[in-house]
Amino acid sequence: MPRPIINTDECSACGICVDTCEQDVIEIVRDRATVVNEESCIGCGDCMDECPMGAIEDIEED
Numbered sequence: 001m002p003r004p005i006i007n008t009d010e011c012s013a014c015g016i017c018v019d020t021c022e023q024d025v026i027e028i029v030r031d032r033a034t035v036v037n038e039e040s041c042i043g044c045g046d047c048m049d050e051c052p053m054g055a056i057e058d059i060e061e062d
C-alpha cells in the first residue's frame with residue numbers, strides 16, 4: 001500500500017496537500033500535515049508534487 005512520507009519539520013501547515021489529495025488522506029493536525037486515512041492513498045504523488053516546502057519526501061510502497 002502506498003503512503004506519503006511527510007517531514008513534519010519542513011511542513012508549514014499551508015494545507016495545499018490536504019486540498020490536493022482527492023482521497024482525503026491528509027489533514028492538518030496540531031499545525032502539521034498528518035496522514036489520517038492511509039488506506040485510501042492511491043500513490044498518485046500529487047501531494048508531493050504540490051507541496052511548496054518539499055515536506056512530502058516520498059510515496060512509500062509497502
Ligand code: SF4
Nearest residue numbers: 011012014015017051
Ligand atoms: S503542502 Fe507541504 S507544507 Fe503544506 S501542509 Fe502539506 S506537507 Fe505541509
Ligand code: SF4
Nearest residue numbers: 021041042044045047
Ligand atoms: S499520493 Fe495521492 S492519494 Fe496519496 S496522499 Fe498523496 S495526493 Fe493523496
